[in-house]
Each structure stands twice: as C-alpha cells, then as structure tokens.
Amino acid sequence: MTQRADQTRPGDGPARAYDGPGASSAVRGINPRITAQISYSIDSTIPGEWHLRIIRSAIPAGRVTGFQTALLDDDVIFLTADDVSDLNTFGCQIADQVVLTREPKFVGDAIAAVVAPTARDARVAASLVEVDYEAVPSVFGEMDAIAPGAQLVHAKHYTSESDSAYFDMRPQDGTNVCHRFRIRTPALQGRDEPEVVPHLDDPDDALADAFADADVIVDEVFHTPAAAHVPMEPHATNAQWVDGRLEVTTGTQTPFNMRQDLAHIFGLAAEDVRVVVPFMGGAFGAKTFIRTEAITALAARKAGRPVRCVLDRDEVFNEVTRHPSTVRIKLGAKRDGTFVAKRIWAYVNTGAYADCGPGVAQKMGYAGVGPYRFDHVAVDSYCIYTNLPPGGAFRGYGAMQSIWAAERVVDMMADKLGIDAVELRRQNLLHEGDTFCTGEVMHDARFEELLDDAAAAVGWEKDGDRRGKGVVVILKGMQTPSKAEARIELLPDGRYEVQAATADIGQGAGEMLTRLAAEYLKVEVDQVVVCAPDTDRVPYDTRTTSSRSTHMMSRALADAARDLQVHGTIGHGYVSNDGGLDPDTGQGIASSHWHQGSASAELEVDDETGIISLSTLYACSYAGKVINKHGAELQNEGSMILGLGTALFEELQYTEGQMTNPNLSDYNIASALDVASIRHRVMEVPGGEVHGLGETAVPPVPPAIGNAVATFGYDVRDLPMTPERVLAARLGDTFQSPTGEDPQ
Amino acid sequence: MTWHLPTSVDDVVRTRAERPEAPIVAGGTFLGILVRQGLVEADEWISLQRVTELTRMHSAGDLSVGAMVTHRRLELDDTVRTIWPGVAAAFKAVASPRVRNRATMGGVLADADYASDPPSMLVASNAVAEIASVRGTRRVPVEDLIIGHYSTSMEEDELITRVVVPRPTGAAVYRKLRTRSQEDRPASSVAAVVHGETVRVVVGAVSDRPYHFADVCSQWRPGDLDSAREIGEEYASRIDYIDDNRGSAAYRRHVVGVEVRRALMAVAR
Structure with a gap:
C-alpha cells in the first residue's frame, strides 16, 4: 500500500505519514518527497512481470503494410493490430482510438509492441523490428485542417455515449471538426448560419448586428502552441489478470473513468476491473483517461503474466500535449467604455484523437468571454483533428488559450478608447446577481476585489504611468456536472479511514482529506488515515481534475462524517453538481462554482534584444476558505510557474509532424532561477465556501505579461513571447521562427 | 560494462591507446545525456575520477587548470575571481550548481559543444590546452582546438590534461x-x-x-x-x-x- 506524503515543510512542525494501512512512518520533520520515502507509481512492481515497449509510427499518416521480425528472440512476445480485433474502440469523449492501429495518424502512434523478460531486452527487441509503411497526405495546423477540402484525419466521425466523459457532441461530417460548440445569447439564437467558419476573416458574419451599438471594435487573432506537461515521473503502469479480472496499478488522475473505459475495451463488467493509484510524481493533466493502461493490459493478457510499462521521457512528450490553438476575438464597446458585444472563434488543434478535446474546446469558448457584462455574446469553438500527437487535459484546460487572447484584447480596447485598462475592466465586471453569457446568475463574485488587488501589487494608479505594467482578471469553470462520493470507516483500533478516489498527484490530496476529516469528525489528525484510490475499496468520484477535488470532496466528506455519526461505524457521503451546456446555444450551467483570479506584471524589455526582465509577477486566486494554507500557496505558486513557462519559454516544435524538441534541453520549463519575481495571494473571506485553486493562476499570467510588454509597443500575438517574437512585434522584423513550422 | 579506473595520466593514455573505443569520462554531464538518449554505447569506459593530478589548479603566474577541475571551483575560487574574473564569470554562467559541481574544464573543451559558455572566454583569454598521449605532450591554443560541431583537432588517443590561461593585463x-x-x-x-x-x-x-x-x-x-x-x-x-x-x-x-x-x-x- 502506498504511503501518502505530507506537504509540511521543515519548520512548519513535524511531518506525518498519513499512511495507508501498513505504511512506515516518515522521518519526522523532513518532507518524505526529499527523503525518497514515497512509493510512486513507477516504484510499483509485481514479481514475475515482463516489460513492454511500444513500437511507434515513424510517419504522420498512412498504413502499416508489414513488420520484419526475423531478428526477435523466440521468447519475445510481439503484438500488433491483429491482437486487438476482439477489443472495443475507446476515447473518453469520442471512441476514435484502437489499442494498436494499422493506420497511424501521428508520428508516435502505437502500431505494435514487444514484451520481454527485462526492460533492456524489450528495448533491444523493439529496435530490431522493422516496419513497412504506405504514407498518405497529412495535415498539421488547425486552420489548414479546417479549410474546405482538407485531408480528413478520420474517414468518418465516431460517437459513443458510453464513454467516460461524454457529453453532447456536434461532429461536422465531411470535415476534421469532431465537435462544434456554440454560445448564442438570446437575441442571437435561431439565425441561419454556416455550421463551420473555416477562416479568420468572415465578411458574411450573420451576427454582425450584435455590434450595432458599438462605437469601437477590436478584432484580433492570437495563437498558442502545443506544450508539454513535463511531470517529473513518467507514465508507469503494471497490469495483471487474476481469475478473469483485470488489475491495473497506474498513475492516473481518473481511476473510475479508467475502470469504465478498460471494462468497455475488454468487454468486462466494471466490477471485473480494479484500478489502484499510488502516489504520482506530477501529472498536470497528462495522466488522465487511457494512456499506457490498455496496451499494458492487452500485453498481460497475451503474455499470461504481469506486464509493466514505463514511458521514456520523449514518449511522455508525445503521449499527450496541450492543444495548440488559434483564437479570434471581436470585442465591441461604446465610446464611454461600456462593453456591447463579444464574438470568439476558437480553433482547437486536438491532434490525431479527440481525447477530451471537445471538453477543452467548450471551456476555451466560454472562458474567453471573461468576467464581464455584454448585451450579446457569440462563441464558436471547433475541436479539430490533425496529424499531431493528441491534445488532452492540461492544467488550465483551454482557459489559458482563450484568456491569452481575450485579456490582450481588453487592453487593446482600452488603448483605442483612451481609457485606463484597469478602469475599463472595472466598469464592465460581472457582479453578484449579474447574468453570464450562459444564462447563469453569478454568485460569490469577487472579481473587483481580485482586480484591485492585482493592480495594487504593481503600483497601478488610475491614469498613472502604466509603462511596463499589465493587469488581468479572469474566470474559469469547474467540471460540471460531476459527482463525488466519500466513505469514512471507523477502524477496530479507533482510527478513522477515509476512502475517497481523489488521487494524490503531488497537490496534497491526502493532506486535504486528512485535515478535513479530522475537522468534521472533531478528532486529531493522527486519528485519520487515508486509503489510496482503489476502485475495489473506495467509492465513485468523477476524477481528480479541473481543480474540483477540494470543492467537491470536502462536501462529500462532510456528508460522510454526518452519516457516520448516525450509523456508528461507516459513513457514506455523496454530492453532485448538476448542469452542462447546450452545445448549440451554450445556455445552461457551465460551472457550479467559478474559479476567479487575477494577475499583474511589471517588467522591462531590452529594446535591442527583445529580452523581458520581470521585476514583479503577481497572482491572486479566490479560495473562499483555505483548508491547508501552505498547500494552497504551493498550488498558486506552481500555477504561476507553469504560466511563466507558458508565457516565455514553452513550445513544442514539429517538422512534418515529427516533434523536434521532446527533451528537457531543447524544451525549456521555468527553473528555480526564473521565479524570483513571483509573489502571490490566496484570497480568503470570512465564512467563504471551499473553492478549488489548483490552476486558477495559470491563465492570467501570460496576458498580464503580454499586456505589460505591449505598453512598450510590442504587440505580441503568439506564445511563447520569445525575445525575437517581441522584437518582431514592434519592428516588423522578419525574424523567422525557430526550427519548426508555423502551425498557421 | 567495464569501468577502467586509472590513477595517473600515464595510465589513462596507455589504457586509451589500448582501447580506442572506450570513451573517457570526466564529469559525465555531457556523456551521461548521450548515453541516456542512446547516442553513445560502449562496453568499456575509462573514468578520470581517480586521477588526482588532473584536479590541481595553480595561479602563480598563469592560471593552470587541471582537466578535472570543476566549473564550480573556477566559479568560486577567490584568486580566479580576482585575477581572471572573465573566466570565473563564463564558468559561473553554465547551467545550474548541480551541473557545475560535476562538469570539468577538460570535458567542456573535449565535447566541443557549440552551445557551451566557457570556450569563447578561453579563446578570448589566449588559453592553451596541454594534450597528452603515449607519444608525448603537446600544446594547442584553444582557438585551434575546437574546429567545428563536436569536433576538435585532437587525435583519438589524446587526453586534455590541463589548460593554461595567461594572466590578463586588461579587463x-x-x-x-x-x-x-x-x-x-x-x-x-x-x-x-x-x-x-x-x-x-x-x-x-x-x-x-x-x-x-x-x-x-x-x-x-x-x-x-x-x-x-x-x-x-x-x-x-x-x-x-x-x-x-x-x-x-x-x-x-x-x-x-x-x-x-x-x-x-x-x-x-
């Protein structure tokens, strides 16, 4: 059983191991992460297991016509698409994937696998297999892929309501659009419109009248690249079949979705699949839904023994990425600054498979509307197949991409109107009781406090000198609908075991559950133990994503504690948040509670080299009530560090669909040396409810920096803001982008 | 995999002459990456970790830096910082302390990686590399040592033993x-x-x-x-x-x- 970690820092008091049954005690006062006392997914092994290596496509699109395997040793087990004929297709929102494919759709797609007694044997065996291909034309950029007549990545669209994260899909036949999401506020509904707008300048906009009352319009296009999650621990899975049951131990944020999808793939009852989730060394969205689990389970079935799969670093880079995007924003305002209307077109590059791209596209759509009032809003989000590696969940979940564009556009509007950028925001903010574009009425709205706090952090004075300063305010939704269950069991020794499927990714879920249970049960924290997620032992939870766990699980746990007091030894708790949006009008409940945040930056730009020097990078996230102050601060800091890398460094590059920088030398993330300017606040209010804050501070960071850079005349549209992009944005220099192609 | 652990320069050059396929490992910060990425494979390796004479540094007159002197030592040494501040700055600019604690003077020159910090400063400082083999010792200006991407003017059996940086007369x-x-x-x-x-x-x-x-x-x-x-x-x-x-x-x-x-x-x- 996995030992859970403590978030406590030396000096904060003694650290505890809150420990699954059988865990050894942690060294007191020292973080068990540092002393290597945590057993991660990658440390889990099963005696007698063999090792899996995946053989990956070297072409971005085509057919596998044959394998040369003559050099393989006799004991090596070789798997191909022939071995998956009895398996069902899968995909958390669209069932468009097979476990091994004959028709690879990106460089890195799994086309075969070898299983051998040692990891080294498997690696050698994989290198001895030669593959024959027949290539077909491919398409990589989202705007190329949505263009009329573009090569189709999938010959037809798939739908399936049995998938673990399904909602109403709107695939567009004859195009690469696997889901189209729209928001239309009431006056804009029911118009005769084309289903797909495949270009960035649409002269025949059927909704142009929404801007009739606007004196000034800003209409601009922005771009974000693919990016890597870079969890320190790679994907690691062990699979074993026991008496017809499948047991998988794996690093996943989605244990119950995993169980459902594996059961579907192998034609099993959900109860015949067990998913156990040890502590993870980071995930950031990379460990959601089926990754290495199905192929490892298949290999274990064929080998008749346990099988282990651990990805290499370059494979982690290729496994799933952040969606590249092109976002066009059209914002209209009256001369006095009152916002009138907003249109958003979000083109979301989901790569070869949908994964949760439809959900990302939807969230990208409404997050870009922002915490502002409008008479009219229309959003069109397109989730588009291409021949790049699949995009998936990524800390910020689509919000970053559209907020980058939307909050830059607010500053452009302020410039055009000659109104202070903070005042323009304040003038249009959503307040308690205002209606969002989805029809939801805002509650617990804190946008003005957040805006003021971020502005104060960089010494923003109304109509003062704003050179080198940028301020941003955002909203971001939480997974809705979703469910959380928790169970608390009184153990024979008098301690209480918390049984919950919230996975500890490194965010301190175990700490959160321990503290909350102790509070609700009115006992000391050392009387509470937490069971690692195990689908045989813990009750259902939607997943550990979307910054929902503390908000949802805290209430399920409170419910369980109340139930325990009634029933004596076992207490069950259950909460759900209902809602969802109509895919054609975007009306409904986008989010049962809103993540609200702000950020600001103060910086200099070297006008000869384009290098940005940050003196302050600040973010404020609304938390309501904080459970674990230190853990909350770490989450806020971590989000800002990711936002900083996103803003300045991070970009996956491709040449003909082949990733050219899948390593940590050629792909830079922010290091300890880059974060000295970071300051932040977790905003609490007396009597506030528990809000999630695992990613709130990611999306506002890039536009806060971008807005500050723009005050020097550098109008950067593409992330990351590399020095040469900064220079080119003012000087119009034709510095070509670094190796790799422009996705547009 | 066999590790050879010579304890003197003579041992190193003899071992290398007998086993020209065996890579010489100084700090391992560069070779380690190449091995992890599968770009370098070998059955036999020669480690310089026990060659104490390569770890010596002297600053009487010119600066004499043994091949196994680490970046971190050059960055922090008081005399180097005072008399050869440019050299200290260039070595301090490399990566992070955990890399600089391992990476060596000999290694950074022998790798001839275009994206390293120290070579430009060593060339600007008129530094000279001393190179040993079973055939004897020769001196090569660093300017003539690095001749292209990952390539040097050294022979297969040669080893950089030390680098001599003249005492500067200006900034x-x-x-x-x-x-x-x-x-x-x-x-x-x-x-x-x-x-x-x-x-x-x-x-x-x-x-x-x-x-x-x-x-x-x-x-x-x-x-x-x-x-x-x-x-x-x-x-x-x-x-x-x-x-x-x-x-x-x-x-x-x-x-x-x-x-x-x-x-x-x-x-x-």
Whole structure:
C-alpha cells in the first residue's frame, strides 16, 4: 500500500505519514518527497512481470503494410493490430482510438509492441523490428485542417455515449471538426448560419448586428502552441489478470473513468476491473483517461503474466500535449467604455484523437468571454483533428488559450478608447446577481476585489504611468456536472479511514482529506488515515481534475462524517453538481462554482534584444476558505510557474509532424532561477465556501505579461513571447521562427 | 560494462591507446545525456575520477587548470575571481550548481559543444590546452582546438590534461544572452578580453565553433561607441549562423552585433 506524503515543510512542525494501512512512518520533520520515502507509481512492481515497449509510427499518416521480425528472440512476445480485433474502440469523449492501429495518424502512434523478460531486452527487441509503411497526405495546423477540402484525419466521425466523459457532441461530417460548440445569447439564437467558419476573416458574419451599438471594435487573432506537461515521473503502469479480472496499478488522475473505459475495451463488467493509484510524481493533466493502461493490459493478457510499462521521457512528450490553438476575438464597446458585444472563434488543434478535446474546446469558448457584462455574446469553438500527437487535459484546460487572447484584447480596447485598462475592466465586471453569457446568475463574485488587488501589487494608479505594467482578471469553470462520493470507516483500533478516489498527484490530496476529516469528525489528525484510490475499496468520484477535488470532496466528506455519526461505524457521503451546456446555444450551467483570479506584471524589455526582465509577477486566486494554507500557496505558486513557462519559454516544435524538441534541453520549463519575481495571494473571506485553486493562476499570467510588454509597443500575438517574437512585434522584423513550422 | 579506473595520466593514455573505443569520462554531464538518449554505447569506459593530478589548479603566474577541475571551483575560487574574473564569470554562467559541481574544464573543451559558455572566454583569454598521449605532450591554443560541431583537432588517443590561461593585463567581460530559462544554454556567448592596447572579441554559441576576427579587433578604439558598433556589425556579418530552439539565424545575427558592441563598451570602462 502506498504511503501518502505530507506537504509540511521543515519548520512548519513535524511531518506525518498519513499512511495507508501498513505504511512506515516518515522521518519526522523532513518532507518524505526529499527523503525518497514515497512509493510512486513507477516504484510499483509485481514479481514475475515482463516489460513492454511500444513500437511507434515513424510517419504522420498512412498504413502499416508489414513488420520484419526475423531478428526477435523466440521468447519475445510481439503484438500488433491483429491482437486487438476482439477489443472495443475507446476515447473518453469520442471512441476514435484502437489499442494498436494499422493506420497511424501521428508520428508516435502505437502500431505494435514487444514484451520481454527485462526492460533492456524489450528495448533491444523493439529496435530490431522493422516496419513497412504506405504514407498518405497529412495535415498539421488547425486552420489548414479546417479549410474546405482538407485531408480528413478520420474517414468518418465516431460517437459513443458510453464513454467516460461524454457529453453532447456536434461532429461536422465531411470535415476534421469532431465537435462544434456554440454560445448564442438570446437575441442571437435561431439565425441561419454556416455550421463551420473555416477562416479568420468572415465578411458574411450573420451576427454582425450584435455590434450595432458599438462605437469601437477590436478584432484580433492570437495563437498558442502545443506544450508539454513535463511531470517529473513518467507514465508507469503494471497490469495483471487474476481469475478473469483485470488489475491495473497506474498513475492516473481518473481511476473510475479508467475502470469504465478498460471494462468497455475488454468487454468486462466494471466490477471485473480494479484500478489502484499510488502516489504520482506530477501529472498536470497528462495522466488522465487511457494512456499506457490498455496496451499494458492487452500485453498481460497475451503474455499470461504481469506486464509493466514505463514511458521514456520523449514518449511522455508525445503521449499527450496541450492543444495548440488559434483564437479570434471581436470585442465591441461604446465610446464611454461600456462593453456591447463579444464574438470568439476558437480553433482547437486536438491532434490525431479527440481525447477530451471537445471538453477543452467548450471551456476555451466560454472562458474567453471573461468576467464581464455584454448585451450579446457569440462563441464558436471547433475541436479539430490533425496529424499531431493528441491534445488532452492540461492544467488550465483551454482557459489559458482563450484568456491569452481575450485579456490582450481588453487592453487593446482600452488603448483605442483612451481609457485606463484597469478602469475599463472595472466598469464592465460581472457582479453578484449579474447574468453570464450562459444564462447563469453569478454568485460569490469577487472579481473587483481580485482586480484591485492585482493592480495594487504593481503600483497601478488610475491614469498613472502604466509603462511596463499589465493587469488581468479572469474566470474559469469547474467540471460540471460531476459527482463525488466519500466513505469514512471507523477502524477496530479507533482510527478513522477515509476512502475517497481523489488521487494524490503531488497537490496534497491526502493532506486535504486528512485535515478535513479530522475537522468534521472533531478528532486529531493522527486519528485519520487515508486509503489510496482503489476502485475495489473506495467509492465513485468523477476524477481528480479541473481543480474540483477540494470543492467537491470536502462536501462529500462532510456528508460522510454526518452519516457516520448516525450509523456508528461507516459513513457514506455523496454530492453532485448538476448542469452542462447546450452545445448549440451554450445556455445552461457551465460551472457550479467559478474559479476567479487575477494577475499583474511589471517588467522591462531590452529594446535591442527583445529580452523581458520581470521585476514583479503577481497572482491572486479566490479560495473562499483555505483548508491547508501552505498547500494552497504551493498550488498558486506552481500555477504561476507553469504560466511563466507558458508565457516565455514553452513550445513544442514539429517538422512534418515529427516533434523536434521532446527533451528537457531543447524544451525549456521555468527553473528555480526564473521565479524570483513571483509573489502571490490566496484570497480568503470570512465564512467563504471551499473553492478549488489548483490552476486558477495559470491563465492570467501570460496576458498580464503580454499586456505589460505591449505598453512598450510590442504587440505580441503568439506564445511563447520569445525575445525575437517581441522584437518582431514592434519592428516588423522578419525574424523567422525557430526550427519548426508555423502551425498557421 | 567495464569501468577502467586509472590513477595517473600515464595510465589513462596507455589504457586509451589500448582501447580506442572506450570513451573517457570526466564529469559525465555531457556523456551521461548521450548515453541516456542512446547516442553513445560502449562496453568499456575509462573514468578520470581517480586521477588526482588532473584536479590541481595553480595561479602563480598563469592560471593552470587541471582537466578535472570543476566549473564550480573556477566559479568560486577567490584568486580566479580576482585575477581572471572573465573566466570565473563564463564558468559561473553554465547551467545550474548541480551541473557545475560535476562538469570539468577538460570535458567542456573535449565535447566541443557549440552551445557551451566557457570556450569563447578561453579563446578570448589566449588559453592553451596541454594534450597528452603515449607519444608525448603537446600544446594547442584553444582557438585551434575546437574546429567545428563536436569536433576538435585532437587525435583519438589524446587526453586534455590541463589548460593554461595567461594572466590578463586588461579587463574581461563575458556576456551570455539567454532567450529562455535562466538555466538555458546561451543563444549567443560573447567574450571580450583586453590585452594591453588590443582586445580579443570571441563569439560563441551561434555557429559551429567560437569565432575570433583579429583584423576586425585591431580596428578597436577603446571607449569609442562608433568603433564598438562597427566591430559589432562586422562580427555580425562575418559569421554563418545556425537556427535552433534558442533563436533563429536572423535573430542571432541581430543580437551578435548588439552584444559585441555592449561587451566592447563594458571592457573600456
């Protein structure tokens, strides 16, 4: 059983191991992460297991016509698409994937696998297999892929309501659009419109009248690249079949979705699949839904023994990425600054498979509307197949991409109107009781406090000198609908075991559950133990994503504690948040509670080299009530560090669909040396409810920096803001982008 | 896998002469990456970890740096910081402390990686490498040692034993331009060292090897902004630039002119 970690820092008091049954005690006062006392997914092994290596496509699109395997040793087990004929297709929102494919759709797609007694044997065996291909034309950029007549990545669209994260899909036949999401506020509904707008300048906009009352319009296009999650621990899975049951131990944020999808793939009852989730060394969205689990389970079935799969670093880079995007924003305002209307077109590059791209596209759509009032809003989000590696969940979940564009556009509007950028925001903010574009009425709205706090952090004075300063305010939704269950069991020794499927990714879920249970049960924290997620032992939870766990699980746990007091030894708790949006009008409940945040930056730009020097990078996230102050601060800091890398460094590059920088030398993330300017606040209010804050501070960071850079005349549209992009944005220099192609 | 652990330079060069396929490992920060990425494979390896004579450093007269002296020692040594501040700065600019604690003087030259910090400063400082083999010892200016991408003028059986940096007579400046993380390698690396009335400007990390143009440097008028600008522009125009994740060739051409000018103005202060 996995030992859970403590978030406590030396000096904060003694650290505890809150420990699954059988865990050894942690060294007191020292973080068990540092002393290597945590057993991660990658440390889990099963005696007698063999090792899996995946053989990956070297072409971005085509057919596998044959394998040369003559050099393989006799004991090596070789798997191909022939071995998956009895398996069902899968995909958390669209069932468009097979476990091994004959028709690879990106460089890195799994086309075969070898299983051998040692990891080294498997690696050698994989290198001895030669593959024959027949290539077909491919398409990589989202705007190329949505263009009329573009090569189709999938010959037809798939739908399936049995998938673990399904909602109403709107695939567009004859195009690469696997889901189209729209928001239309009431006056804009029911118009005769084309289903797909495949270009960035649409002269025949059927909704142009929404801007009739606007004196000034800003209409601009922005771009974000693919990016890597870079969890320190790679994907690691062990699979074993026991008496017809499948047991998988794996690093996943989605244990119950995993169980459902594996059961579907192998034609099993959900109860015949067990998913156990040890502590993870980071995930950031990379460990959601089926990754290495199905192929490892298949290999274990064929080998008749346990099988282990651990990805290499370059494979982690290729496994799933952040969606590249092109976002066009059209914002209209009256001369006095009152916002009138907003249109958003979000083109979301989901790569070869949908994964949760439809959900990302939807969230990208409404997050870009922002915490502002409008008479009219229309959003069109397109989730588009291409021949790049699949995009998936990524800390910020689509919000970053559209907020980058939307909050830059607010500053452009302020410039055009000659109104202070903070005042323009304040003038249009959503307040308690205002209606969002989805029809939801805002509650617990804190946008003005957040805006003021971020502005104060960089010494923003109304109509003062704003050179080198940028301020941003955002909203971001939480997974809705979703469910959380928790169970608390009184153990024979008098301690209480918390049984919950919230996975500890490194965010301190175990700490959160321990503290909350102790509070609700009115006992000391050392009387509470937490069971690692195990689908045989813990009750259902939607997943550990979307910054929902503390908000949802805290209430399920409170419910369980109340139930325990009634029933004596076992207490069950259950909460759900209902809602969802109509895919054609975007009306409904986008989010049962809103993540609200702000950020600001103060910086200099070297006008000869384009290098940005940050003196302050600040973010404020609304938390309501904080459970674990230190853990909350770490989450806020971590989000800002990711936002900083996103803003300045991070970009996956491709040449003909082949990733050219899948390593940590050629792909830079922010290091300890880059974060000295970071300051932040977790905003609490007396009597506030528990809000999630695992990613709130990611999306506002890039536009806060971008807005500050723009005050020097550098109008950067593409992330990351590399020095040469900064220079080119003012000087119009034709510095070509670094190796790799422009996705547009 | 077999590790040979010689304890003297004589042992090393003899072992290497007998096993020309066995890589020599100094700090392992570069070879370690190549091995992890599957780019280097070998059954036999030669470690320099026990060759204590390679860890010696002396600063009487010229600076004599054994091949196994780490970046971190050069960065922190009081005498190096006082007398050879440009050298200390260039080694301090490399990666992070955990890399600098392992990476060595011999290793960074033998790798001849275009994107390293120290080579441009060593060339600008007129540093000379001492190279041993079973055939004896020879001296090669660092300027003639690194001849292209990951290639040196060394023979297969040769070992860098130490590097000698003359005592400078003027100011030295190292300018590292980072376009991404502060832990990143340079997008351009400009070293300028004043020797009497003349200056040696060397530009690294933008092409296959460090570049020095003596005829351009000879035009220098100390403290004259126009002179510094002209030299910068001349350097910018003479180099054949590479594109990589740290910057395009066009961007590098632009910033080399700026960085050379800034380095020249800094050494003239």
